[in-house]
Amino acid sequence: MNGYLNESNFLMVEEGFTTRDLLENLLGELCQESEQQAFFVADLxxxxxxxxxxxxxxxxxxxxxxxxxxxxxxxxxxxxxxxxxxxxxxxxxxxxxxxxxxxxxxxxxxxxxxxxxxxxxxxxxxxxxxxxxxxxxxxxxxxxxxxxxxxxxxxxxxxxxxxxxxxxxxxxxxxxxxxxxxxxxxxxxxxxxxxxxxxxxxxxxxxxxxxxxxxxxxxxxxxxxxxxxxxxxxxxxxxxxxxxxxxxxxxxxxxxxxxxxxxxxxxxxxxxxxxYYVTSAFTLAVSITALEEIPTEQPGSDEEECGSKKSLVYHLSEGIYGAFSCLLFDSPCPRPRLHRRPHQRLLGVLPTETLPRAALAQQQPAGPAGARRGAHRRRAGAAPAARGGLAAFREHGSLQHANSIPAQHRAPATGQLRHVPHGLENHPALPGKATPDRR
Structure with missing residues (x-):
């Protein structure tokens, strides 16, 4: 060891303990704290x-x-x-x-x-x-x-x-x-x-x-x-x-x-x-803070026909001004995986500690398509259609996004992160209000 790593700074896990296992444990603890912030889990x-x-x-x-x-x-x-x-x-x-x-x-x-x-x-x-x-x-x-x-x-x-x-x-x-x-x-x-x-x-x-x-x-x-x-x-x-x-x-x-x-x-x-190094190593967990139904736009259809067809829009606790800023450039939108437990409504905050021996979360079955919006109310914060992987459900839950990278100068808007991308330690959270519950 050259002295760059100190094991006391990281969360050590047993062989076979996966990122999904860790998320299960963390969400079970954090959902009781009524927190909504997003967090990353990294697999060193x-x-x-x-x-x-x-x-x-x-x-x-x-x-x-x-x-x-x-x-x-x-x-x-x-x-x-x-x-x-x-x-x-x-x-x-x-x-x-x-x-x-x-x-x-x-x-x-x-x-x-x-x-x-x-x-x-x-x-x-x-x-x-x-x-x-x-x-x-x-x-x-x-x-x-x-x-x-x-x-x-x-x-x-x-x-x-x-x-x-x-x-x-x-x-x-x-x-x-x-x-x-x-x-x-x-x-x-x-x-x-x-x-x-x-x-x-x-x-x-x-x-x-x-x-x-x-x-x-x-x-x-x-x-x-x-x-x-x-x-x-x-x-x-x-x-x-x-x-x-x-x-x-x-x-x-x-x-x-x-x-x-x-x-x-x-x-x-x-x-x-x-x-190459970090895409598959990072998993982003976000909470679904609200959802709404909007008319589906159909080319060549009048307003009455469009109004009869609805699609769900999910509002997340993270947006394109944070961890999803990759959408402004050339990165594809990370694939969501639904994680929900009975009575679980919100997520808490995890310091971005790292997992030296954890495996990646396993793929979950895809669900019906939906659209996602970030924490900021502006439509510019909306993410593109999920095209599978986001279930159409009516209760709040949480999503995991595998293959996510904390973007340059971006991180989930929280002051409790200890390991964040450069530039955010001394900056306040980005402005904007959480979307109200529209259920």
Whole structure:
């Protein structure tokens, strides 16, 4: 043990004790306290298995976990214990990781758009590995952190992004100019970084990206840069219900690396798996605070016909301004599983402790479709139709959402959480009223 984990900080369970078993026990205790807040349960054993699986599938690749994906202390401590590095997006994330003792040489300041104050903070705390993809960013680093070791971010994704403003990386045409400028400003460029994301983890796309990186490596070497590090980004699947399992994706990555950066070439490979590690490890429990019937909209039907068909809308104790903020981007809505006991109406609050040896909750039978809304009354807080998995019932109960990730800067709105994603410890709960009982 390297000292990152202290077992007294976590809830230890017996072999065979599952997340569902723990939820049963917790809900039995908390439902008597008339609390409505949502909470997460995390399975550290699942993260450990994911790590070992990653190392086996990609033996040449060192994982750097993106802290913005899930800043829970239990996750960070476990991955630090396992020897992973950390990709940090700002000063606060660097401070969080270094606060548990992770050395600076295992931290990658991966944001391509950095504040000068944060660059200076990294410099004073020994964090040298950084990313850039434009001349302005290069100049900021040259002025504020001349000892930095930079990775040039390139765009190698042939698939147009659904959010163009979120696309980073320079084109191959601009690489030589940026490498020349870095040389003129005496800034060390040590490698290339790209991020295809889950949309681009196809063998052909991967091969094209690695080939493009090899071309830029040659450019850098010609200009006198010591190029020895390749970052292949993230996008690895976090659940098994994906088009391609990790091993199939890894085969394509290994093939491309063997072709363009074979062993013995002196190039180290890193990646940034985020959702891969934590998606299946986290289960979110929420309470159903109210329900209402609304007319079902039928295309081409008049109002009278629409009014005869109703659908149920369930109001939850968590919304898109909290744990369901993933719905604003590209994540699918987590699948709900009904959990209800006689006379159980509300849930309580659980500190987000972790379960080193717990298994995932088992699948429950799907029920009729319904729609869900979050804790905030605005319709923008509504979640899409459940399409199975949410039973049409008339009494309050609770739902479990497996494969949930505490979103960046988000957590269930409660002051009792001890392990929460970065940024919420000192912030009040988001504004909004709980939806009244409409039964």
């Amino acid at each position: 054993g699942d993260i450990m298995k994911k790590h070992l699986r990653f190392l086996k599938a990609l033996p040449r690749v060192k994982p750097y976990f993106p802290v913005k994906c899930n800043g829970s202390e239990g996750v960070i401590r476990l991955l630090a214990e396992l020897g992973a590095g950390f990709a940090c997006a700002n000063k606060a994330e660097i401070s969080r990781v270094q606060g548990i003792g992770v050395p600076a040489d295992r931290i990658f300041y991966s944001s391509p758009c950095k504040q000068v104050a944060h660059i200076r903070y990294a410099a004073t705390h020994g964090v040298r590995l950084m990313a850039f993809d434009n001349e302005v960013e290069l100049s900021k680093v040259a002025r504020s952190h001349p000892r930095a070791r930079l990775l040039l971010g390139i765009t190698a994704d042939s698939i147009p992004s659904a959010h163009p403003s979120m696309t980073f990386g320079t084109t191959l045409k601009s690489c030589r100019h940026l490498l020349e400028t870095a040389k003129e400003q005496a800034v060390e460029v040590v490698g290339i970084s790209f991020h295809l994301g889950s949309r681009g983890l196809e063998p052909q796309a991967l091969a094209q990206a690695v080939a493009a990186a090899q071309l830029v490596f040659d450019m850098g070497a010609e200009l006198g840069h010591h190029m020895h590090l390749l970052d292949i980004g993230g996008g690895f699947p976090g659940t098994e219900d994906t088009r391609a399992p990790l091993e199939e994706i890894a085969a394509g990555i290994n093939s491309a690396l063997d072709l363009y950066f074979p062993e013995g070439s002196g190039v180290d490979i890193v990646a940034r798996p985020g959702r």
